[in-house]
Amino acid sequence: MTRPLRLVTAALTVSAALLLSACGSGGDDGSSPGIAGADTGGDTSSAPATPTGPGGADRPEVKLPGTFRAEFTGWTDSDPKKQAILDDGRERLKAEYAAVIAADPKAEAVGFYTSQQALTSSRTYIQGYVDNDHTLIGAARVFNPQVSISDSGGGVLFYCVDESKGYTQDRRTKKKTGTPDDVNPVLQYRTTLRKNAKGVWSTVSLETERGGCDT
Template sequence: MNRPIRLLTATFTASAALLLTACGSGGGDEGSPDKIKGAGHKDSKASASASKQPGAEKRPEVELPDSFRADFAGWRNSDPKKQAILDDGKERLKAEYLAIIDSDVQSKAVSFYNSQQALTSSKTYIKGYVDNNHDLIGKARVFDPRVSISDTGGGVLFYCVDESKGYTLDRKTKEKTGTPEDVNPVLQYRTTLKKTPEGVWSTVSLETVRGGCDK
Protein backbone atom coordinates (compact mmCIF):
# COMPACT_ATOMS: atom_id res chain seq x y z
CA MET A 1 0.00 0.00 0.00
CA ASN A 2 1.14 3.54 -0.68
CA ARG A 3 0.97 4.81 2.88
CA PRO A 4 1.29 8.30 4.36
CA ILE A 5 4.21 8.94 6.69
CA ARG A 6 3.53 7.57 10.15
CA LEU A 7 4.59 9.42 13.26
CA LEU A 8 7.25 7.20 14.83
CA THR A 9 8.60 6.86 18.34
CA ALA A 10 11.72 5.39 19.87
CA THR A 11 10.23 5.22 23.36
CA PHE A 12 10.47 1.53 24.20
CA THR A 13 11.31 -0.32 27.37
CA ALA A 14 14.33 -2.57 27.69
CA SER A 15 12.06 -5.58 27.43
CA ALA A 16 10.82 -4.35 24.05
CA ALA A 17 14.36 -4.17 22.71
CA LEU A 18 15.11 -7.64 24.02
CA LEU A 19 12.01 -9.00 22.31
CA LEU A 20 13.61 -8.43 18.92
CA THR A 21 16.17 -11.14 19.52
CA ALA A 22 14.43 -13.27 22.12
CA CYS A 23 13.73 -16.89 21.29
CA GLY A 24 10.47 -18.56 22.17
CA SER A 25 8.58 -15.32 22.73
CA GLY A 26 6.41 -15.67 19.65
CA GLY A 27 2.72 -15.02 19.94
CA GLY A 28 1.49 -18.38 18.81
CA ASP A 29 1.59 -21.91 20.03
CA GLU A 30 -1.43 -22.57 17.86
CA GLY A 31 -0.67 -21.59 14.29
CA SER A 32 -4.07 -21.60 12.60
CA PRO A 33 -4.76 -18.41 10.61
CA ASP A 34 -7.47 -16.07 11.83
CA LYS A 35 -9.21 -14.39 8.90
CA ILE A 36 -11.26 -11.30 9.62
CA LYS A 37 -13.90 -10.55 7.05
CA GLY A 38 -16.78 -8.10 7.08
CA ALA A 39 -20.20 -7.91 5.52
CA GLY A 40 -19.67 -5.19 2.91
CA HIS A 41 -18.08 -1.78 2.53
CA LYS A 42 -21.19 0.32 3.06
CA ASP A 43 -22.11 -1.62 6.16
CA SER A 44 -18.70 -1.47 7.82
CA LYS A 45 -18.87 -0.09 11.33
CA ALA A 46 -17.44 -0.28 14.82
CA SER A 47 -20.38 -0.90 17.14
CA ALA A 48 -20.31 -1.58 20.86
CA SER A 49 -20.85 -5.19 21.83
CA ALA A 50 -20.12 -7.33 24.85
CA SER A 51 -16.57 -8.63 25.12
CA LYS A 52 -16.01 -12.36 25.18
CA GLN A 53 -13.81 -11.84 28.22
CA PRO A 54 -15.93 -12.22 31.37
CA GLY A 55 -16.08 -9.06 33.45
CA ALA A 56 -14.15 -6.98 30.93
CA GLU A 57 -15.23 -3.62 29.55
CA LYS A 58 -17.40 -3.79 26.46
CA ARG A 59 -15.19 -3.54 23.41
CA PRO A 60 -16.09 -2.07 20.02
CA GLU A 61 -16.78 -4.81 17.50
CA VAL A 62 -14.62 -3.90 14.52
CA GLU A 63 -15.91 -5.45 11.30
CA LEU A 64 -13.88 -4.98 8.13
CA PRO A 65 -15.65 -4.85 4.75
CA ASP A 66 -15.33 -7.37 1.92
CA SER A 67 -13.20 -4.86 0.01
CA PHE A 68 -10.34 -5.17 2.50
CA ARG A 69 -9.31 -8.16 4.56
CA ALA A 70 -6.72 -8.62 7.29
CA ASP A 71 -5.53 -12.21 7.66
CA PHE A 72 -4.03 -12.95 11.08
CA ALA A 73 -1.84 -16.05 11.32
CA GLY A 74 -0.51 -17.52 14.54
CA TRP A 75 -2.28 -15.13 16.91
CA ARG A 76 -2.76 -17.76 19.60
CA ASN A 77 -0.99 -18.23 22.92
CA SER A 78 -1.61 -20.70 25.74
CA ASP A 79 -0.94 -17.98 28.35
CA PRO A 80 -4.27 -16.16 28.97
CA LYS A 81 -2.51 -12.87 29.81
CA LYS A 82 -0.50 -12.92 26.60
CA GLN A 83 -3.58 -13.94 24.62
CA ALA A 84 -5.41 -10.90 26.00
CA ILE A 85 -2.60 -8.67 24.71
CA LEU A 86 -2.77 -10.38 21.31
CA ASP A 87 -6.55 -9.95 21.15
CA ASP A 88 -6.52 -6.22 21.92
CA GLY A 89 -3.47 -5.64 19.73
CA LYS A 90 -5.28 -7.28 16.83
CA GLU A 91 -8.39 -5.17 17.34
CA ARG A 92 -6.23 -2.03 17.47
CA LEU A 93 -4.88 -2.70 13.98
CA LYS A 94 -8.31 -3.58 12.60
CA ALA A 95 -9.76 -0.39 14.09
CA GLU A 96 -7.09 1.65 12.34
CA TYR A 97 -7.82 0.00 9.00
CA LEU A 98 -11.56 0.53 9.42
CA ALA A 99 -11.11 4.19 10.33
CA ILE A 100 -9.24 4.72 7.04
CA ILE A 101 -11.94 2.89 5.08
CA ASP A 102 -14.68 4.93 6.79
CA SER A 103 -12.70 8.21 6.59
CA ASP A 104 -13.16 8.55 10.34
CA VAL A 105 -10.23 10.34 11.97
CA GLN A 106 -12.14 10.50 15.27
CA SER A 107 -12.92 6.78 15.31
CA LYS A 108 -14.12 5.69 18.75
CA ALA A 109 -12.62 2.26 18.24
CA VAL A 110 -9.19 3.75 17.52
CA SER A 111 -9.43 5.87 20.68
CA PHE A 112 -10.57 2.81 22.62
CA TYR A 113 -7.51 0.72 21.74
CA ASN A 114 -4.90 3.50 21.68
CA SER A 115 -3.69 6.16 24.10
CA GLN A 116 -0.78 8.55 24.57
CA GLN A 117 1.71 8.58 21.66
CA ALA A 118 0.04 5.68 19.86
CA LEU A 119 -3.27 7.55 19.64
CA THR A 120 -1.56 10.63 18.19
CA SER A 121 0.31 8.45 15.71
CA SER A 122 -2.80 6.56 14.60
CA LYS A 123 -4.85 9.72 14.10
CA THR A 124 -2.04 11.30 12.06
CA TYR A 125 -1.77 8.16 9.95
CA ILE A 126 -5.52 7.96 9.32
CA LYS A 127 -5.72 11.67 8.56
CA GLY A 128 -3.12 11.23 5.81
CA TYR A 129 -5.48 8.89 3.99
CA VAL A 130 -8.56 10.99 4.64
CA ASP A 131 -6.93 14.24 3.49
CA ASN A 132 -5.90 12.55 0.24
CA ASN A 133 -9.35 10.98 -0.22
CA HIS A 134 -7.84 7.50 -0.21
CA ASP A 135 -9.41 4.15 0.61
CA LEU A 136 -7.88 0.73 1.34
CA ILE A 137 -8.62 -2.37 -0.75
CA GLY A 138 -7.14 -5.84 -1.08
CA LYS A 139 -5.68 -7.57 1.92
CA ALA A 140 -2.87 -7.53 4.46
CA ARG A 141 -1.22 -10.57 6.00
CA VAL A 142 -0.46 -10.08 9.70
CA PHE A 143 1.94 -12.68 11.07
CA ASP A 144 4.77 -13.58 13.45
CA PRO A 145 3.37 -11.91 16.58
CA ARG A 146 5.83 -11.78 19.49
CA VAL A 147 4.37 -10.93 22.84
CA SER A 148 5.82 -10.54 26.34
CA ILE A 149 4.97 -8.98 29.68
CA SER A 150 7.56 -6.69 31.25
CA ASP A 151 8.67 -6.79 34.89
CA THR A 152 6.44 -3.78 35.55
CA GLY A 153 3.39 -5.52 34.08
CA GLY A 154 3.33 -3.73 30.74
CA GLY A 155 2.79 -5.51 27.44
CA VAL A 156 5.16 -5.64 24.48
CA LEU A 157 3.84 -6.77 21.10
CA PHE A 158 5.81 -6.95 17.85
CA TYR A 159 4.26 -8.29 14.64
CA CYS A 160 4.74 -8.24 10.89
CA VAL A 161 2.40 -6.94 8.18
CA ASP A 162 2.80 -7.92 4.53
CA GLU A 163 1.13 -5.22 2.39
CA SER A 164 2.08 -6.68 -1.00
CA LYS A 165 -1.57 -7.45 -1.77
CA GLY A 166 -2.99 -4.30 -0.23
CA TYR A 167 -3.70 -1.17 -2.28
CA THR A 168 -4.58 2.49 -1.86
CA LEU A 169 -7.62 3.51 -3.91
CA ASP A 170 -8.31 7.10 -4.91
CA ARG A 171 -12.00 7.49 -4.13
CA LYS A 172 -12.50 10.02 -6.92
CA THR A 173 -10.38 8.71 -9.80
CA LYS A 174 -10.56 5.03 -8.75
CA GLU A 175 -6.82 4.79 -9.39
CA LYS A 176 -5.25 1.89 -7.48
CA THR A 177 -1.73 2.20 -6.07
CA GLY A 178 0.34 -0.53 -4.45
CA THR A 179 3.72 -0.61 -2.77
CA PRO A 180 6.41 0.36 -5.34
CA GLU A 181 8.43 -2.58 -6.63
CA ASP A 182 11.65 -1.24 -5.14
CA VAL A 183 10.13 -0.92 -1.66
CA ASN A 184 9.86 -3.79 0.81
CA PRO A 185 6.11 -4.39 1.38
CA VAL A 186 6.65 -5.95 4.81
CA LEU A 187 6.66 -3.80 7.94
CA GLN A 188 7.29 -4.67 11.53
CA TYR A 189 5.01 -3.05 14.08
CA ARG A 190 6.65 -2.51 17.46
CA THR A 191 4.16 -1.62 20.17
CA THR A 192 3.96 -1.33 23.93
CA LEU A 193 0.70 -1.65 25.80
CA LYS A 194 -0.66 -0.79 29.22
CA LYS A 195 -3.59 -2.48 30.89
CA THR A 196 -6.30 -0.03 31.90
CA PRO A 197 -8.32 -0.33 35.13
CA GLU A 198 -11.16 -1.63 32.92
CA GLY A 199 -9.00 -4.52 31.71
CA VAL A 200 -8.23 -3.25 28.19
CA TRP A 201 -4.70 -3.55 26.82
CA SER A 202 -4.31 -0.06 25.37
CA THR A 203 -1.43 0.54 22.95
CA VAL A 204 0.58 3.48 24.30
CA SER A 205 3.55 3.58 21.91
CA LEU A 206 3.90 2.52 18.32
CA GLU A 207 6.66 2.33 15.76
CA THR A 208 6.74 0.79 12.28
CA VAL A 209 9.95 -0.41 10.65
CA ARG A 210 9.86 -1.23 6.95
CA GLY A 211 11.83 -4.37 6.18
CA GLY A 212 11.96 -5.37 9.84
CA CYS A 213 10.51 -8.81 9.04
CA ASP A 214 10.95 -11.58 6.51
CA LYS A 215 8.00 -12.25 4.20
Protein backbone atom coordinates in the same frame (compact mmCIF):
# COMPACT_ATOMS: atom_id res chain seq x y z
CA MET B 1 0.21 -0.19 -0.70
CA THR B 2 1.76 3.20 -0.24
CA ARG B 3 1.22 4.88 3.10
CA PRO B 4 1.48 8.40 4.47
CA LEU B 5 4.46 8.91 6.76
CA ARG B 6 3.52 7.73 10.23
CA LEU B 7 4.18 10.31 12.94
CA VAL B 8 6.34 8.93 15.75
CA THR B 9 6.69 11.43 18.58
CA ALA B 10 8.30 9.16 21.14
CA ALA B 11 10.52 6.09 21.22
CA LEU B 12 9.23 2.81 22.53
CA THR B 13 9.24 2.97 26.30
CA VAL B 14 10.83 -0.39 26.94
CA SER B 15 14.36 -1.50 27.73
CA ALA B 16 16.70 -3.10 25.21
CA ALA B 17 16.51 -6.33 27.16
CA LEU B 18 12.73 -6.41 26.92
CA LEU B 19 12.85 -5.73 23.21
CA LEU B 20 15.19 -8.69 22.77
CA SER B 21 12.85 -10.79 24.85
CA ALA B 22 9.90 -9.74 22.70
CA CYS B 23 11.71 -10.76 19.54
CA GLY B 24 12.53 -14.14 20.98
CA SER B 25 9.22 -15.12 22.56
CA GLY B 26 5.64 -15.25 21.47
CA GLY B 27 2.79 -17.46 20.32
CA ASP B 28 2.76 -21.18 19.82
CA ASP B 29 4.20 -20.72 16.33
CA GLY B 30 3.72 -17.15 15.13
CA SER B 31 5.84 -17.78 12.05
CA SER B 32 3.64 -20.53 10.64
CA PRO B 33 3.01 -20.13 6.90
CA GLY B 34 -0.28 -19.36 5.18
CA ILE B 35 -2.42 -16.28 4.74
CA ALA B 36 -5.93 -17.36 5.61
CA GLY B 37 -5.92 -16.89 9.37
CA ALA B 38 -4.84 -20.47 9.98
CA ASP B 39 -4.98 -20.22 13.77
CA THR B 40 -8.10 -18.08 13.94
CA GLY B 41 -10.52 -19.97 11.73
CA GLY B 42 -10.08 -17.72 8.71
CA ASP B 43 -10.47 -13.97 8.27
CA THR B 44 -11.28 -12.49 11.66
CA SER B 45 -12.09 -9.03 10.31
CA SER B 46 -15.84 -9.29 11.06
CA ALA B 47 -15.67 -11.12 14.39
CA PRO B 48 -16.43 -9.12 17.55
CA ALA B 49 -13.85 -9.09 20.31
CA THR B 50 -14.59 -11.06 23.45
CA PRO B 51 -15.00 -8.96 26.63
CA THR B 52 -12.19 -9.53 29.13
CA GLY B 53 -10.95 -7.99 32.36
CA PRO B 54 -12.78 -7.23 35.59
CA GLY B 55 -16.47 -7.08 34.82
CA GLY B 56 -15.76 -7.44 31.10
CA ALA B 57 -15.06 -4.33 29.03
CA ASP B 58 -17.81 -3.53 26.54
CA ARG B 59 -15.61 -3.73 23.46
CA PRO B 60 -16.75 -2.14 20.18
CA GLU B 61 -17.28 -4.51 17.28
CA VAL B 62 -14.77 -3.79 14.52
CA LYS B 63 -15.89 -4.72 11.03
CA LEU B 64 -14.03 -4.39 7.75
CA PRO B 65 -15.85 -4.26 4.40
CA GLY B 66 -15.50 -6.96 1.79
CA THR B 67 -13.19 -4.71 -0.22
CA PHE B 68 -10.39 -5.08 2.33
CA ARG B 69 -9.29 -8.07 4.40
CA ALA B 70 -6.97 -8.33 7.38
CA GLU B 71 -5.67 -11.90 7.50
CA PHE B 72 -4.14 -12.85 10.86
CA THR B 73 -1.83 -15.88 11.06
CA GLY B 74 -0.42 -17.35 14.26
CA TRP B 75 -2.23 -15.04 16.69
CA THR B 76 -2.56 -17.58 19.50
CA ASP B 77 -0.69 -18.16 22.76
CA SER B 78 -1.20 -20.71 25.53
CA ASP B 79 -0.72 -17.98 28.19
CA PRO B 80 -4.12 -16.27 28.76
CA LYS B 81 -2.51 -12.92 29.60
CA LYS B 82 -0.44 -12.94 26.43
CA GLN B 83 -3.51 -14.00 24.46
CA ALA B 84 -5.40 -11.00 25.85
CA ILE B 85 -2.60 -8.73 24.62
CA LEU B 86 -2.72 -10.38 21.20
CA ASP B 87 -6.50 -10.01 21.02
CA ASP B 88 -6.54 -6.30 21.86
CA GLY B 89 -3.51 -5.62 19.68
CA ARG B 90 -5.27 -7.29 16.76
CA GLU B 91 -8.44 -5.26 17.28
CA ARG B 92 -6.38 -2.05 17.42
CA LEU B 93 -4.95 -2.69 13.97
CA LYS B 94 -8.35 -3.63 12.57
CA ALA B 95 -9.82 -0.45 14.07
CA GLU B 96 -7.16 1.64 12.33
CA TYR B 97 -7.84 0.00 8.97
CA ALA B 98 -11.61 0.46 9.46
CA ALA B 99 -11.14 4.14 10.33
CA VAL B 100 -9.07 4.73 7.17
CA ILE B 101 -11.79 3.14 5.05
CA ALA B 102 -14.52 5.12 6.86
CA ALA B 103 -12.44 8.34 6.62
CA ASP B 104 -12.89 8.83 10.36
CA PRO B 105 -9.71 9.72 12.33
CA LYS B 106 -11.80 10.02 15.52
CA ALA B 107 -13.43 6.60 15.21
CA GLU B 108 -14.55 5.23 18.58
CA ALA B 109 -12.71 1.92 18.23
CA VAL B 110 -9.39 3.65 17.53
CA GLY B 111 -9.63 5.59 20.79
CA PHE B 112 -10.83 2.49 22.62
CA TYR B 113 -7.77 0.39 21.79
CA THR B 114 -5.17 3.17 21.51
CA SER B 115 -3.93 5.96 23.78
CA GLN B 116 -1.06 8.37 24.45
CA GLN B 117 1.59 8.64 21.70
CA ALA B 118 0.11 5.78 19.72
CA LEU B 119 -3.28 7.52 19.50
CA THR B 120 -1.68 10.71 18.15
CA SER B 121 0.28 8.67 15.62
CA SER B 122 -2.73 6.60 14.56
CA ARG B 123 -5.03 9.59 14.07
CA THR B 124 -2.35 11.42 12.06
CA TYR B 125 -1.90 8.34 9.89
CA ILE B 126 -5.66 8.08 9.25
CA GLN B 127 -5.93 11.82 8.59
CA GLY B 128 -3.29 11.46 5.85
CA TYR B 129 -5.65 9.20 3.93
CA VAL B 130 -8.57 11.56 4.51
CA ASP B 131 -6.62 14.59 3.29
CA ASN B 132 -5.65 12.75 0.10
CA ASP B 133 -9.16 11.31 -0.42
CA HIS B 134 -7.74 7.78 -0.37
CA THR B 135 -8.97 4.47 1.01
CA LEU B 136 -7.65 0.90 1.30
CA ILE B 137 -8.58 -2.11 -0.81
CA GLY B 138 -7.21 -5.64 -1.17
CA ALA B 139 -5.67 -7.51 1.76
CA ALA B 140 -2.99 -7.29 4.42
CA ARG B 141 -1.42 -10.43 5.91
CA VAL B 142 -0.56 -9.96 9.58
CA PHE B 143 1.84 -12.60 10.88
CA ASN B 144 4.64 -13.55 13.28
CA PRO B 145 3.31 -11.84 16.42
CA GLN B 146 5.87 -11.74 19.24
CA VAL B 147 4.48 -10.89 22.68
CA SER B 148 6.27 -10.27 25.98
CA ILE B 149 5.31 -9.02 29.44
CA SER B 150 7.59 -6.69 31.39
CA ASP B 151 8.40 -6.92 35.11
CA SER B 152 6.07 -3.94 35.65
CA GLY B 153 3.20 -5.75 33.95
CA GLY B 154 3.25 -3.90 30.64
CA GLY B 155 3.05 -5.62 27.28
CA VAL B 156 5.27 -5.52 24.20
CA LEU B 157 3.86 -6.73 20.89
CA PHE B 158 5.80 -6.93 17.64
CA TYR B 159 4.23 -8.23 14.43
CA CYS B 160 4.70 -8.17 10.67
CA VAL B 161 2.33 -6.87 7.99
CA ASP B 162 2.67 -7.91 4.36
CA GLU B 163 1.09 -5.22 2.16
CA SER B 164 1.92 -6.83 -1.19
CA LYS B 165 -1.78 -7.55 -1.83
CA GLY B 166 -3.04 -4.24 -0.41
CA TYR B 167 -3.63 -1.04 -2.35
CA THR B 168 -4.35 2.63 -1.79
CA GLN B 169 -7.31 3.71 -3.91
CA ASP B 170 -8.37 7.22 -4.87
CA ARG B 171 -12.00 7.53 -3.79
CA ARG B 172 -12.87 9.78 -6.74
CA THR B 173 -10.98 8.29 -9.69
CA LYS B 174 -10.82 4.69 -8.32
CA LYS B 175 -7.15 4.53 -9.37
CA LYS B 176 -5.26 2.12 -7.15
CA THR B 177 -1.60 2.27 -6.14
CA GLY B 178 0.42 -0.58 -4.70
CA THR B 179 3.83 -0.77 -3.08
CA PRO B 180 6.49 -0.05 -5.75
CA ASP B 181 8.47 -3.05 -6.96
CA ASP B 182 11.69 -1.69 -5.45
CA VAL B 183 10.16 -1.22 -1.98
CA ASN B 184 9.83 -4.01 0.59
CA PRO B 185 6.08 -4.59 1.10
CA VAL B 186 6.52 -5.97 4.64
CA LEU B 187 6.53 -3.72 7.71
CA GLN B 188 7.31 -4.57 11.30
CA TYR B 189 5.04 -2.98 13.90
CA ARG B 190 6.59 -2.43 17.34
CA THR B 191 4.06 -1.58 20.01
CA THR B 192 3.82 -1.33 23.78
CA LEU B 193 0.57 -1.78 25.68
CA ARG B 194 -0.80 -1.02 29.13
CA LYS B 195 -3.86 -2.55 30.72
CA ASN B 196 -6.28 0.27 31.52
CA ALA B 197 -9.03 0.59 34.12
CA LYS B 198 -11.51 -1.11 31.78
CA GLY B 199 -9.31 -4.18 31.52
CA VAL B 200 -8.34 -3.36 27.92
CA TRP B 201 -4.75 -3.68 26.71
CA SER B 202 -4.40 -0.22 25.18
CA THR B 203 -1.53 0.41 22.75
CA VAL B 204 0.40 3.40 24.13
CA SER B 205 3.40 3.58 21.79
CA LEU B 206 3.86 2.56 18.20
CA GLU B 207 6.60 2.41 15.60
CA THR B 208 6.82 0.82 12.17
CA GLU B 209 9.88 -0.21 10.19
CA ARG B 210 9.65 -1.21 6.55
CA GLY B 211 11.69 -4.31 5.88
CA GLY B 212 12.08 -5.11 9.58
CA CYS B 213 10.70 -8.66 9.21
CA ASP B 214 12.04 -11.87 7.73
CA THR B 215 9.58 -13.41 5.31
